Amino acid sequence: xxxxxxxxxxxxxxxxxxxxxxxxxxxxxxxxxxxxxxxxxxxxxxxxxxxxxxxxxxxxxxxxxxxxxxxxxxxxxxxxxxxxxxxxxxxxxxxxxxxxxxxxxxxxxxxxxxxxxxxxxxxxxxxxxxxxxxxxxxxxxxxxxxxxxxxxxxxxxxxxxxxxxxxxxxxxxxxxxxxxxxxx
Numbered sequence: 001x002x003x004x005x006x007x008x009x010x011x012x013x014x015x016x017x018x019x020x021x022x023x024x025x026x027x028x029x030x031x032x033x034x035x036x037x038x039x040x041x042x043x044x045x046x047x048x049x050x051x052x053x054x055x056x057x058x059x060x061x062x063x064x065x066x067x068x069x070x071x072x073x074x075x076x077x078x079x080x081x082x083x084x085x086x087x088x089x090x091x092x093x094x095x096x097x098x099x100x101x102x103x104x105x106x107x108x109x110x111x112x113x114x115x116x117x118x119x120x121x122x123x124x125x126x127x128x129x130x131x132x133x134x135x136x137x138x139x140x141x142x143x144x145x146x147x148x149x150x151x152x153x154x155x156x157x158x159x160x161x162x163x164x165x166x167x168x169x170x171x172x173x174x175x176x177x178x179x180x181x182x183x184x
Contacts, residue, residue: 001084009080011048013073021063035059051077074176 021031021042028042035056044050057074064070 001080001087003084006077006080006084008047009077010051012049013070013077014046014048016066016073017042017060017064017067020060020066020070021046026064031060031063034063034156 023029028046029039031037032039032042035061037052039055041050041052041056045052045056051074054071054074057070060066061068061070
């Protein structure tokens with residue numbers, strides 16, 4: 001969603017409030033006083049510069065008898081706002097991780113054949129490893145859970161590299177001492 005669309009929805013909501021206020025013959029100060037707010041808040045909302053909480057909109061809806069239009073507009077704005085935030089977060093994740101987060105890569109990397117075999121999990125006694133279990137990795141060496149997670153991440157990175165992903169995560173993961181079989 002384009003950020004401009006979100007601003008347009010917010011402005012439209014403010015215009016609805018102003019139209020209902022004028023229809024009822026009230027000024028901004030009247031509305032503010034009757035919904036326990038300030039004139040500057042009402043003015044900012046009407047200009048689309050701010051959106052206040054749902055309580056404000058319920059009070060305005062009741063005061064102006066807007067037939068549900070103000071609440072519906074507020075709910076529409078909030079749903080657009082949530083969608084905008086989610087899309088923005090997705091774009092940031094994609095910018096950071098690129099094709100590593102590709103759906104196919106995630107699906108393949110998390111398939112049962114790529115995860116440690118549960119029959120190879122062994123309980124440990126003592127805290128020398130810093131983990132509660134040991135896992136046998138594909139190279140038949142026993143490693144702690146933290147190292148097993150790094151192994152899965154390394155294998156996922158290698159798979160992503162085969163699919164054309166950036167080399168940066170791969171270089172980091174394969175350069176990690178725990179992944180080269182050395183104690184960290």
